[in-house]
Amino acid sequence: MAQLQVDRLSIRYGQYLAVDDVSFDVREGEFVSLLGPSGCGKTTTLRCIAGLETASSGRIAIGGQRVADGSWEVPPNKRGVNMVFQSYAVWPHMTVFENVAYGLRSQRVPTAELTRRVRDTLEMVGLGAFEKRYGTELSGGQQQRLAVARAVVTSPRLLLFDEPLSNLDAGLRERMRVELTELQRRLGRTSVYVTHDQAEAMAMSDRVILMRNGRIVQQGTPRDLYETPNCRFAAEFVGNANLLPGVLDGPGRIRVGDLRLNAATPASGDADLLVCIRPENVQIAGEAGGENVFAAQVERVGYLGNSLSCEISAGGLRLRADLPAHSRMQQGASIHLRVDPANITLVPEVAEAAI
Amino acid sequence: MTAQANSLAPGLSAPPAAGGVMQPALLTRLRRRYGLSVVLIAILLVLVVLPAVFMFVGALMSGGMADPNAHFTLQKLRLVYTTWPYLHALGFTLMMSGGVAALATVVGVATAWLVARTDIPRKGFLELCLIAPLFLSPFVGGLAWLILGSPKSGLINVMARDFLGLRTPLINVVTTTGIVCVMALYFVPYAYLTVSSSLRNMDPAMEEASYLNGAGIVSTALRITLPVLRPALISAYFFIFVLAAGTFSIPAVLGGASRVPFLAVIVFQTSASYPIDYGKSAAVGTVLFWVSVMGVMLYRFASQSARRFVTVTARGFRIRQVRLRGWRGPAMAVIAVYVLLAIGLPYLALIYTALTRYITASVLHAPWTLDNVMWARDAPEVTDSIVNTLLVGVVTPTICVGFAVLLAFAIRRLRVPFARTLDYLAMFPIAIPGIVLGTGIFWTYVTTPVYGTIWILVLAFLASYLPFAYRISDTALLQIDKSWEEASSLCGAAHGRTLWRVTVPLIRPALLSAWVMVFIFSVREISAAILLASPSNEVLSTVSWNYLDYGDQQKAAVLGLIQTVILIGGVLMGQFVFRVRLTQAV
Numbered sequence: 008m009a010q011l012q013v014d015r016l017s018i019r020y021g022q023y024l025a026v027d028d029v030s031f032d033v034r035e036g037e038f039v040s041l042l043g044p045s046g047c048g049k050t051t052t053l054r055c056i057a058g059l060e061t062a063s064s065g066r067i068a069i070g071g072q073r074v075a076d077g078s079w080e081v082p083p084n085k086r087g088v089n090m091v092f093q094s095y096a097v098w099p100h101m102t103v104f105e106n107v108a109y110g111l112r113s114q115r116v117p118t119a120e121l122t123r124r125v126r127d128t129l130e131m132v133g134l135g136a137f138e139k140r141y142g143t144e145l146s147g148g149q150q151q152r153l154a155v156a157r158a159v160v161t162s163p164r165l166l167l168f169d170e171p172l173s174n175l176d177a178g179l180r181e182r183m184r185v186e187l188t189e190l191q192r193r194l195g196r197t198s199v200y201v202t203h204d205q206a207e208a209m210a211m212s213d214r215v216i217l218m219r220n221g222r223i224v225q226q227g228t229p230r231d232l233y234e235t236p237n238c239r240f241a242a243e244f245v246g247n248a249n250l251l252p253g254v255l256d257g258p259g260r261i262r263v264g265d266l267r268l269n270a271a272t273p274a275s276g277d278a279d280l281l282v283c284i285r286p287e288n289v290q291i292a293g294e295a296g297g298e299n300v301f302a303a304q305v306e307r308v309g310y311l312g313n314s315l316s317c318e319i320s321a322g323g324l325r326l327r328a329d330l331p332a333h334s335r336m337q338q339g340a341s342i343h344l345r346v347d348p349a350n351i352t353l354v355p356e357v358a359e360a361a362i
Numbered sequence: 363m364t365a366q367a368n369s370l371a372p373g374l375s376a377p378p379a380a381g382g383v384m385q386p387a388l389l390t391r392l393r394r395r396y397g398l399s400v401v402l403i404a405i406l407l408v409l410v411v412l413p414a415v416f417m418f419v420g421a422l423m424s425g426g427m428a429d430p431n432a433h434f435t436l437q438k439l440r441l442v443y444t445t446w447p448y449l450h451a452l453g454f455t456l457m458m459s460g461g462v463a464a465l466a467t468v469v470g471v472a473t474a475w476l477v478a479r480t481d482i483p484r485k486g487f488l489e490l491c492l493i494a495p496l497f498l499s500p501f502v503g504g505l506a507w508l509i510l511g512s513p514k515s516g517l518i519n520v521m522a523r524d525f526l527g528l529r530t531p532l533i534n535v536v537t538t539t540g541i542v543c544v545m546a547l548y549f550v551p552y553a554y555l556t557v558s559s560s561l562r563n564m565d566p567a568m569e570e571a572s573y574l575n576g577a578g579i580v581s582t583a584l585r586i587t588l589p590v591l592r593p594a595l596i597s598a599y600f601f602i603f604v605l606a607a608g609t610f611s612i613p614a615v616l617g618g619a620s621r622v623p624f625l626a627v628i629v630f631q632t633s634a635s636y637p638i639d640y641g642k643s644a645a646v647g648t649v650l651f652w653v654s655v656m657g658v659m660l661y662r663f664a665s666q667s668a669r670r671f672v673t674v675t676a677r678g679f680r681i682r683q684v685r686l687r688g689w690r691g692p693a694m695a696v697i698a699v700y701v702l703l704a705i706g707l708p709y710l711a712l713i714y715t716a717l718t719r720y721i722t723a724s725v726l727h728a729p730w731t732l733d734n735v736m737w738a739r740d741a742p743e744v745t746d747s748i749v750n751t752l753l754v755g756v757v758t759p760t761i762c763v764g765f766a767v768l769l770a771f772a773i774r775r776l777r778v779p780f781a782r783t784l785d786y787l788a789m790f791p792i793a794i795p796g797i798v799l800g801t802g803i804f805w806t807y808v809t810t811p812v813y814g815t816i817w818i819l820v821l822a823f824l825a826s827y828l829p830f831a832y833r834i835s836d837t838a839l840l841q842i843d844k845s846w847e848e849a850s851s852l853c854g855a856a857h858g859r860t861l862w863r864v865t866v867p868l869i870r871p872a873l874l875s876a877w878v879m880v881f882i883f884s885v886r887e888i889s890a891a892i893l894l895a896s897p898s899n900e901v902l903s904t905v906s907w908n909y910l911d912y913g914d915q916q917k918a919a920v921l922g923l924i925q926t927v928i929l930i931g932g933v934l935m936g937q938f939v940f941r942v943r944l945t946q947a948v
Contacts, residue, residue, distance in 0.1 A: 059570050059682045083573040083682070090574050096567035100589040109585075113576030154571075161575060 010035045010197040011056065011165055016065035018051050025051045027221035029065075033165075033199060033214075038191055040200045040208035043218035044244070049201045050169055052218075056199065057090050057167055058083030070164045084113070089163035093170045095154040097142035103129065103153055104138040110161035128160040131190070148179050155187065159194060166191075168200040172207060184210060205245050209233065217241055233285075235272070235352055242283045242354055249326040252356070253282040261353070265322035268299050270351040281354040286316070288350035289328035292343040299348060305340045319344070399778045402769060406787040409825050413802025414651070414794060420644035420805040438645040451623035452649055458542055458613075458624065459606040459653075463599045465546035469700065470553025471595065475583065476693050478561040479569075481683040483690075488697055489558075495704045496551040497933045499886035501611035501903055502922035506708030507544045508615050509915055511535035515721045517711050524724050541616045541624075545606055547704045552605070553598045560594035561587075566681035579684050593667050600661035607653050608795020610889040615910065625650045626797045630892060633801070640805075647801040651794060658793040709926075715919040734920045743905065744921070750816050751885055751901045751928060758823045759831075759880035763873055765824075766831035771861050774839050775847060788832045791825050796889030799826055804893050816899045822890040827883050831876045838872030839865070871942065878936035885928055902928070 009032035018026040026048040033039045041049035054060040056067055058080060067075040069088060074081040089110065098106055107125045116124070129135050132152040137145065145153060151171060158166060171187070172180045188211045191198055202208050208215050209229040216226040217240075225232060225241045236242035242250055253263040261268055263282050270282070292300040303321035314329045315336055321344065328344065330336055421439055425432035442448045473492055476482050495503070510517050513531040522532040535544055568590060572582040588595075613624040625646055633643035686693055715721075719729035738744045769788055773781045791799065803822045807813045812821070846868060850860040866873065888903040895904040906921035936942040 057570075057574060059573070082578075083570070084576050084578055086574075088574060090571070092567040092571060094565050094567050096565055096571040098568055098571075098586060098590070100592070109572070109577070110575030113581070157571070157575070 009033060010037070010070055011199065012066075012068040013052070013056065014066040014068075016052065016055060016067065017063050018048070018055055018060060019063040024221055026055070029218075029221070029223055031216055031223065031226060033197055035197055036195045037213050038188075038198045038200065038211060039214045039216060040202055040212040041216050041218055042202055042205060042208040042244075043224075045203055046220075047218040048221035049203075049218050053090075053167055053169055053199060053201045056165070057088055058086050086165075087163055088165040088167060089158040089161050090167040090169060091151075091154045091158045091171045093173055095150045095171075095174075097145070097150045097153055097157075099141065099143045101142060102138065103134060103140050103142065103145070106142055106153055107157050107160050110157065114161065124160055128156045132156045147175055148183060151175065151183055152186075155190065159190075159196065164197070166196045166198040168198065168202075170202055171200075172202070173204070180207075187211065209245070215245075217244065219244075236283060236354055238354060239281055239356070242281070242352070247286050247327065249282075249284045249286065250354070251282045251284070251324055251326065253280055253353070255280065259348075261351075263322065264324040266301050266324070268301075268346065268351060269348040270353055271348040272351070272353055279356050281356050283352040283354050284326065284346055285350065286327040286329040287314075288346055289319075289326070289330070290345050290347075291330060291334055292345035295343050297345065299351075300343055300345045303342055303344045305336055305338055305342065308336055308338050396779055398772055398776070399780045399784065402772060402778075402784055403780060403787065405765070406784065409821070410787055410790050410828070413799055413806050413825065414790075415802075416805035417644050417647050417651070417798065417802035420641060420801070421648050423641050423644075425641065435641075438639075438641045439648070442642065442645040442649060447623070448628075448646065448649070451625055451628055451646075452653070454538075454623045455607055455625040455650070455653065458538065458545075459603045459657075461542045462545045462549060462606040463602040465542065466549040466602050467553045467557075467595060467599045469546070469550045470598065471557050471588075471591070473550070473697060473700070474554050474557035474561055475587070476697070478558050479583075479587070479681065479684055480686050480693065481690075482686060482693055491697065491701045491705075492554050493551045494701075495548050496555075497882055497929055498548075498705065499611075499888075499903065499922070499925060499929065500545070500548040500609065501615065501886065501888045501907070502712070502926060503548050503704070503708050504544060504612035504615035505906070505910060505915075505918055505922055506711045507535050507540075507612075508910075509711045509715050509919065510707055511540065515723075517714065517725065518707075520723065520725055524726055536616055538617075538622060541613050541622060544616060545609060545612045547700075548612070549602045549606060550700065550704070552602055556594055556598040556601070557591060560591050564590055570682065573682070593664050596664035597661050600657050600664060604654050604657035604661065604793070604795075607650065607657065608797060608889065610795075610797045610892065625653070626795060626889065629797050629801060633804075633893060644801050644805060647798040650798050654793045654795055654798070709923075712919045712923055712926075715915055716923055718916065721915065734916045737917065738920045738924065743900065744924070747900045747902050747905045747921075748924065748928075750819075750899060751903075751925070753816060754819050754823065754901060755881050755885045755928070755932070758820050758827070758884040759877045761820070762824050762827050762831045762880050763835070763876050766828060766835045766876065767861070767866065767869075767873060769832055770835040770839050771857075771865060774836060775844070775865070776857060789829045791827075792829045794826075796822075796826055796887065796891075797893065800890045800893035803890075813894075814896045814898050818894050819891055819899060819901065822894060823880075823884045823887060826887070826890050827880045830883070831880055834872050834876040834879070835869065838869035842868045874936065874940040875942040878932060878940065878942050881932045881936075882929055885925065885932065 011033040013032070014030050016026055016029045017024065029048070029052060031039075041052060043049045051060055055062050055075070058074065061078055061080060062075050064077055065075075066073065069086060074086050098109070101109070104125055107128055108121055111121045111124060126135070126138070129138055132155055134149060134152055134156060137149065142150065142153065154171065172183055175183060184207060200208070200211060209232075212229060214226060215229055215232050217224045217232060219240055225237045232241065232245050236245060236248070239250055242248040251263045253261045256262050256267065259269055259271070261270055261280075261282060268282070295302065301321050303319045305317055305319055306325070307318040309316040310332070312332065314332050315334065317328045317330055317336055319326060319328050336342070422434050422436065423432045424435045424437070477485050477489055477492070482488065511519070511533045513519060513534040513536060516531070516533070516535070518533055519531040522528040534540060564587075569582050569586055572586045577585065608626055610626040610630055613622055614627045614630060617624060617627065629643050629646045629650060632638070632646060633640050714728070716734050717730055717732070719731045719733065722728060766788075769784060772778045773784050778784070794802070799822055803818060803825075807818055807821070812818050842865070847860050847864055850864040851857075855863065886903060888907060891901060891904050892907060895901075902921050902925040906918045906925070909921065910918040
């Protein structure tokens with residue numbers, strides 16, 4: 008039995024449909040991300056799972072127990088879930104200890120046990136020495152840890168994260184990402200994590216649910232999403248991609264501009280499709296000839312330190328290629344490039360409006 | 363310049379010119395750098411500081427300014443600061459103001475929470491009802507409550523006798539408790555506005571986190587919302603405390619006969635009724651001044667500590683509204699009762715009184731008449747006071763807002779020297795209650811030709827309301843991007859042109875609401891006006907006071923109603939012509 012079941016959830020504000028018929032399950036212990044651009048309905052969905060937003064229709068069950076059915080709902084304080092907020096929502100009038108103890112006091116946990124659990128949790132997130140400080144006397148990263156401690160200490164059936172890292176600066180964000188992932192693996196709590204940062208979603212999740220305009224576009228493991236995007240949006244939102252209009256020439260054979268390439272992945276019946284080639288999958292070929300080798304001209308070179316971001320033209324197309332920095336590519340150079348057939352993904356060209 | 367341009371070494375500056383040329387250059391530089399500051403400080407000193415100084419001087423004089431035999435004496439101060447009746451009055455004033463502030467804050471918090479956090483219907487309308495008393499005159503409210511709730515002839519008691527057969531009075535507002543309650547009615551909007559803006563600025567996730575940690579609605583409200591709001595509550599409390607301590611109108615109207623020892627009333631009585639003693643009046647004024655200063659300091663302290671509670675807010679997600687369900691009715695009833703007590707009953711009473719000949723023992727045999735209305739139409743005194751009220755109501759906000767913008771621009775944008783001093787001086791009148799300022803202005807100008815003209819009122823009101831206009835302008839300046847003005851300077855505009863062509867149009871909405879605010883204050887003001895009133899500069903509030911003083915409640919009521927019509931006209935003009943959001947103005 009899935010720990011969280013969301014079944015045909017829709018949320019409507021007047022005329023605006025914020026969440027449109029969304030269904031997904033989260034297994035016990037699984038870490039699932041809701042990923043998408045701002046306004047895609049991911050946060051609204053999360054808030055509805057928490058009980059902070061009222062559904063217009065659909066059902067939500069947590070641990071097999073129904074918590075929302077249409078506009079009937081269990082209030083948030085009785086759902087047995089907890090959440091880490093984007094703003095951390097650390098209570099400024101309470102000490103670090105009291106912030107964490109708050110949920111346990113609501114559960115009427117005996118004092119001795121409460122003290123032990125709060126101390127253990129603070130120790131776990133590295134705030135053991137700060138329990139007497141006030142919430143607002145902590146740095147951003149520490150407030151973040153406190154928010155996590157406060158959310159996990161109540162042993163919730165479901166742990167929710169609402170873009171918890173987006174208020175941190177880049178370096179700290181990286182570090183907190185690792186810490187959070189480790190913590191979640193150690194505690195094994197079922198988690199739903201909302202983010203607009205694809206790198207975050209990929210690095211942390213067992214499974215990613217990609218959303219757009221209130222609907223689910225694609226869901227799967229991070230590898231599934233990256234390697235086999237099912238539409239233009241999925242390909243563009245997750246990582247960088249060259250998306251080139253192509254025509255199916257025969258089984259495994261496609262025509263892109265003037266180039267003829269082999270693709271390992273089977274294409275659906277459509278003759279018109281998009282050919283997705285990730286920039287890092289374009290390699291320098293030693294010589295002309297061979298499978299998927301084509302002549303190209305380097306139009307522009309950007310030095311990024313660990314790689315060269317090149318714009319190249321080939322077969323009447325322009326595409327981006329990330330080439331090794333040591334290749335010392337020069338603008339205007341004529342070279343040969345190769346793409347492994349396994350790295351060519353075919354995406355059905357669906358009219359934008361349908362997504 | 364020429365020397366520098368011709369210099370062979372452009373990096374070196376030209377040697378200083380000969381002594382004779384340098385002198386004016388230095389003066390010009392000094393004038394450029396300090397000129398504006400000096401002018402602004404001079405204006406503020408005369409407008410704001412001088413009256414306070416003269417009040418202290420007056421407290422040390424044995425007689426009035428015009429009295430040639432007057433000499434310095436400590437006798438008045440000793441009397442007021444060390445003898446029992448005055449210490450008693452001080453204690454009474456502190457107690458009453460504290461009670462008013464507490465009551466108003468409690469009602470303000472409850473109503474603000476209902477409107478901001480629950481699914482109570484018709485929020486916009488309810489909010490309008492809750493802040494409406496702000497746009498009405500507390501003096502007129504006090505007058506109405508005197509008509510409604512005095513023990514023998516009060517309309518409520520009369521009707522209780524008529525319809526319920528009660529022999530003893532139902533309510534009695536002519537008591538300390540009554541005065542505190544009626545005053546609280548008219549200060550609730552200040553508490554409401556402070557608390558509701560804090561509620562709006564508070565990160566809703568704080569309350570949501572509490573729900574997710576298993577706390578219910580009541581528990582969240584008491585353990586999270588209220589403590590987080592605490593600094594805002596304390597600052598609202600002391601703000602109202604200061605306003606209440608300086609309020610002359612309601613305690614004078616309701617407590618005049620029973621001589622409730624309220625400092626603001628004593629200041630008036632000692633200089634307006636026999637035995638007149640201007641020095642003693644000024645001395646009592648200084649006590650009230652210290653009370654106010656103390657309140658303002660506590661208010662500032664609370665506002666500053668409020669900053670510790672400012673938190674990062676996430677995007678504008680609307681907070682989950684508490685579902686009132688069965689409590690919806692009682693919640694609406696609370697607000698309805700408040701509106702009934704603050705607006706509904708008082709205006710019914712005023713209209714009733716304006717249309718009757720005299721007070722009767724039974725409303726069933728009310729002596730209906732239009733005489734009072736006819737009198738108001740024909741009496742030159744009424745026409746004069748309407749003209750004066752409108753004059754003061756237009757001139758004061760215009761000068762006040764203009765000067766406030768100039769001040770704010772000079773302080774915040776030009777960063778003129780002594781900016782902190784200027785800021786402090788501009789906010790200083792906050793600590794001077796109207797009646798105290800009136801005393802000071804009286805002592806300052808009594809020997810000048812301005813005394814007895816309408817302009818003395820304009821001077822008093824300008825000083826009184828400068829802090830409001832200045833604060834609004836300053837906040838507005840803070841909210842617009844400085845680079846718009848910098849772009850104007852880089853395009854070659856002088857500061858004056860930048861101010862007039864870029865800054866003022868950008869903060870126009872704030873300036874209009876400041877204008878309407880000061881208009882309302884000026885039209886309804888009585889505390890600062892009452893000591894400066896003379897037959898040649900009567901305004902509606904002072905004429906109404908005079909009639910009430912003679913015991914003619916009917917004429918007082920008619921004048922109160924006329925004043926209300928002018929106030930409502932101003933508010934409507936602000937709302938619909940200028941599109942002013944008055945909720946945000948305060």
